[in-house]
Amino acid sequence: MPFVTPKSQQRAYDVIVVGSGAGGGQSAYTLCMDGARVLMLEAGRHYAPETETPMFQTPDMAPLAGVSTPQKPFGFYDATADGGWTVPGEPYVRATEEQAGRFEWWRARMLGGRTNHWGRISLRNGPYDFKPRSRDGLGFDWPIGYEDVAPYYDKVELLVGVYGSNEGLENTPNSSPGCLLPPPAPLVSDYLVRQRARHLGIPVIPGHRAVLTRAQDFKRVPALLHPGNTKAQKILAEAMRARSPCLWATPCGRGCAIRANYQSTTVHLPPALATGNLDIATDAMVYEVTLGRDGRASGVSFIDRKTGTHQQAAARVVILAASACETVRILLNSKSAQFPHGLANSSGKVGRYLMDTVGSTVTGQVPLLESLPPLNEDAADGHQLYVPWWLYREQLAGKLGFARGYHIEFGGGRRMPGFATMQGIEWLTGGSYGRKFKEDARRYYGSFVGFDGRGEMIPNESSYCEIDPSVKDEWGIPVLRFHWRWSEHERRQAAHMQRTFGDIIEAMGGRTHPAVERDGAKAIAPGGSIIHEVGGGIMGADARSSVTNAWSQTWDVPNLYLTDGAVFASNADKNPTLTIMALAWRASDHILERMRRKEL
Amino acid sequence: MDRRTTIQWVLAAGAASSLLGPRTSQAGPVTAWRGASGSQGYGTDPNLLKVYRPGDFWPLTLTAAQRRLAGVLADLIIPADDQSPSASAVGVVDFIDEWVSAPYPDNQRDRPIVLRGFAWLDAQAQRRFHKDFAALDAAGHKAICDEICDSARAAAGRRDAARFFALYRDLTAGGFYTTPVGRKDLKYIGNVPRANFDGPPAELLSKLNLP
Numbered sequence: 001m002p003f004v005t006p007k008s009q010q011r012a013y014d015v016i017v018v019g020s021g022a023g024g025g026q027s028a029y030t031l032c033m034d035g036a037r038v039l040m041l042e043a044g045r046h047y048a049p050e051t052e053t054p055m056f057q058t059p060d061m062a063p064l065a066g067v068s069t070p071q072k073p074f075g076f077y078d079a080t081a082d083g084g085w086t087v088p089g090e091p092y093v094r095a096t097e098e099q100a101g102r103f104e105w106w107r108a109r110m111l112g113g114r115t116n117h118w119g120r121i122s123l124r125n126g127p128y129d130f131k132p133r134s135r136d137g138l139g140f141d142w143p144i145g146y147e148d149v150a151p152y153y154d155k156v157e158l159l160v161g162v163y164g165s166n167e168g169l170e171n172t173p174n175s176s177p178g179c180l181l182p183p184p185a186p187l188v189s190d191y192l193v194r195q196r197a198r199h200l201g202i203p204v205i206p207g208h209r210a211v212l213t214r215a216q217d218f219k220r221v222p223a224l225l226h227p228g229n230t231k232a233q234k235i236l237a238e239a240m241r242a243r244s245p246c247l248w249a250t251p252c253g254r255g256c257a258i259r260a261n262y263q264s265t266t267v268h269l270p271p272a273l274a275t276g277n278l279d280i281a282t283d284a285m286v287y288e289v290t291l292g293r294d295g296r297a298s299g300v301s302f303i304d305r306k307t308g309t310h311q312q313a314a315a316r317v318v319i320l321a322a323s324a325c326e327t328v329r330i331l332l333n334s335k336s337a338q339f340p341h342g343l344a345n346s347s348g349k350v351g352r353y354l355m356d357t358v359g360s361t362v363t364g365q366v367p368l369l370e371s372l373p374p375l376n377e378d379a380a381d382g383h384q385l386y387v388p389w390w391l392y393r394e395q396l397a398g399k400l401g402f403a404r405g406y407h408i409e410f411g412g413g414r415r416m417p418g419f420a421t422m423q424g425i426e427w428l429t430g431g432s433y434g435r436k437f438k439e440d441a442r443r444y445y446g447s448f449v450g451f452d453g454r455g456e457m458i459p460n461e462s463s464y465c466e467i468d469p470s471v472k473d474e475w476g477i478p479v480l481r482f483h484w485r486w487s488e489h490e491r492r493q494a495a496h497m498q499r500t501f502g503d504i505i506e507a508m509g510g511r512t513h514p515a516v517e518r519d520g521a522k523a524i525a526p527g528g529s530i531i532h533e534v535g536g537g538i539m540g541a542d543a544r545s546s547v548t549n550a551w552s553q554t555w556d557v558p559n560l561y562l563t564d565g566a567v568f569a570s571n572a573d574k575n576p577t578l579t580i581m582a583l584a585w586r587a588s589d590h591i592l593e594r595m596r597r598k599e600l
Numbered sequence: 601m602d603r604r605t606t607i608q609w610v611l612a613a614g615a616a617s618s619l620l621g622p623r624t625s626q627a628g629p630v631t632a633w634r635g636a637s638g639s640q641g642y643g644t645d646p647n648l649l650k651v652y653r654p655g656d657f658w659p660l661t662l663t664a665a666q667r668r669l670a671g672v673l674a675d676l677i678i679p680a681d682d683q684s685p686s687a688s689a690v691g692v693v694d695f696i697d698e699w700v701s702a703p704y705p706d707n708q709r710d711r712p713i714v715l716r717g718f719a720w721l722d723a724q725a726q727r728r729f730h731k732d733f734a735a736l737d738a739a740g741h742k743a744i745c746d747e748i749c750d751s752a753r754a755a756a757g758r759r760d761a762a763r764f765f766a767l768y769r770d771l772t773a774g775g776f777y778t779t780p781v782g783r784k785d786l787k788y789i790g791n792v793p794r795a796n797f798d799g800p801p802a803e804l805l806s807k808l809n810l811p
Binding site for chain 1: 626627628629630631632633641642643644645646648649651652654656657676677678679681683684691695698699702704705706707745749750751752753765766769770773774775777778779780782783785786787788789790791792793794795796797798799800804805808810811
């Protein structure tokens with residue numbers, strides 16, 4: 001089993017953390033900085049962004065000009081290693097061939113997990129988002145409110161570095177003063193979107209992303225995050241100094257060798273390792289949480305992928321942060337006399353209420369943006385501005401026909417030309433070739449603006465995963481089978497996105513091609529494809545209807561915690577990563593407190 | 601912006617179809633792609649720092665005659681002009697050979713379209729001018745290409761050929777504009793480290809009546 005840290009450091013652990021992404025990274029960071037001894041188990045390989053990231057490589061240096069293939073589904077230079085929509089040797093099952101029931105499961109098998117390539121969009125859930133049922137009678141309320149999580153949002157933003165602004169808009173919370181880094185300047189196309197959307201009553205404000213638009217304040221922040229803990233302060237100050245601010249080039253999805261954006265491998269793990277309290281084993285695929293005679297988790301069983309051997313590790317506390325569905329899989333595969341239907345599943349809710357984000361896209365071509373002078377618009381890789389959901393009042397009054405909102409991510413600009421940049425423009429050029437085609441390419445390059453809706457899905461009884469009765473992965477571990485169904489709320493929301501994007505593009509003097517889709521069922525991206533899958537181990541107010549309590553602690557097994565997206569009781573339009581980190585920090589504080597009191 | 605979006609915006613007007621894996625849904629196990637035979641691609645964990653050339657991962661398969669035609673057609677689509685050289689001068693023939701020789705589903709889908717298109721061009725050239733397509737003069741090339749360059753206007757009997765031409769133009773553009781010469785032609789000036797990003801110049805914004 002390859003250790004990132006020397007194997008001789010193996011010892012009695014306070015906590016095992018399964019997974020090394022946003023939830024696992026934050027959990028390990030918080031625990032180690034406060035003195036807990038942690039063993040992190042990652043199913044994928046070791047990964048070092050500082051030496052592996054293709055920062056300035058251009059498409060001509062890659063096979064097939066760097067396009068997406070089944071082996072690198074977000075393109076050759078995407079940071080994801082050994083992952084994507086499929087993972088060799090690790091199948092999953094779809095319960096139906098119907099397109100409407102389709103679910104896609106993105107996984108990464110590498111240290112840092114999906115944080116290495118994510119979009120870095122870091123939006124806070126607002127007060128409504130924790131109490132959606134109280135507001136409109138649908139879905140579930142969380143057992144916690146915004147005020148419980150707000151201090152942790154502040155901490156995470158200070159730790160990882162998030163740019164943005166405080167606008168004081170409804171259900172779009174401000175950060176505490178001094179938390180956010182300044183947002184980057186908009187592009188020409190951003191200014192145009194903002195001007196024209198405002199004519200339609202649609203607000204356009206600075207985005208929030210985990211990218212350092214300037215160096216972190218290593219003198220101020222460590223004392224705020226670790227009051228009274230001089231060792232932690234010193235370690236964090238060093239870690240912050242080792243990060244460089246954005247150099248305004250190269251896509252974040254490749255990862256960042258200078259650590260200018262957040263990925264677990266460059267932000268959470270280095271300081272956690274510097275404490276001396278963290279051991280990491282990679283290629284360690286956990287498949288079971290073992291149960292002691294006292295009814296508590298005793299540790300985990302895992303497969304060393306390098307040798308195929310089964311191994312065990314023990315600790316006082318087990319944290320699952322393997323990503324929502326993988327965490328569900330581990331729980332359901334952990335069967336015992338006490339838990340014949342899977343560990344921590346006395347409620348029968350493990351695997352239930354799987355949610356993704358509603359996604360829909362429209363691209364417009366805008367004559368005003370044609371033939372602009374040369375501009376370097378690499379910027380911070382997009383999301384300089386965005387549109388938060390703005391129709392809360394109309395929605396609550398029942399005027400929209402769907403219950404939950406969406407935000408809009410948009411972008412254009414003179415980005416680095418890729419394989420498809422000048423493809424499919426026959427509708428604009430009338431089929432030009434020759435010198436005329438070259439002139440057309442110069443004219444239309446940079447004149448496209450893409451709009452992506454990201455909307456809330458309401459949890460339902462038909463969207464869940466379970467263990468398939470027969471299919472196993474190459475290690476013999478039973479795999480997940482997915483069931484999926486959108487409701488009319490999501491389909492209508494997707495149709496509303498299409499109409500709105502068409503309206504904005506029209507207001508910009510642009511054209512859409514193809515035309516906007518009026519049928520929500522066709523406009524909506526398949527389940528899982530936005531890669532915001534959460535739920536499956538939701539938190540709640542009682543042990544009957546939920547898997548964990550308000551501290552992400554399983555009702556059934558007091559020393560077992562879930563710190564990935566599994567605990568989400570709703571999936572607001574806000575991208576889940578920032579909330580995963582805030583809840584992981586909060587759960588880890590709870591664990592530290594209980595360990596001090598010898599309750600764990 | 602998320603990962604998908606980054607790619608889609610870079611793709612701009614292009615098809616983003618392959619971003620979501622296979623287009624047809626099916627019940628049962630979802631397993632990783634494996635090549636039908638021969639090359640298994642570059643794997644799921646290739647070294648991203650190396651500079652690759654066509655042929656590094658799978659053999660190139662076009663014949664000498666096909667490569668000749670490929671170059672002639674690519675240069676009809678992207679010829680040299682006063683700002684940049686032609687497609688074939690910057691390696692687009694190798695790129696297209698790499699593309700149609702690759703084991704992945706999109707490539708396997710495109711390969712027969714391209715090879716049939718080549719054969720159709722030669723057949724047309726022989727029928728009308730008694731020469732191979734590559735040997736035609738400018739007027740001969742124009743006579744054939746004008747009939748298939750716009751699929752919206754192509755005659756019923758030319759639909760397949762027009763589909764081929766649209767694909768071939770996309771491949772040519774994809775190969776050309778991803779080279780240093782192609783980036784320069786579009787006046788892309790990014791991908792360089794900078795200390796600051798200040799946004800567009802005020803004069804430009806005011807000319808466009810922004811913000």
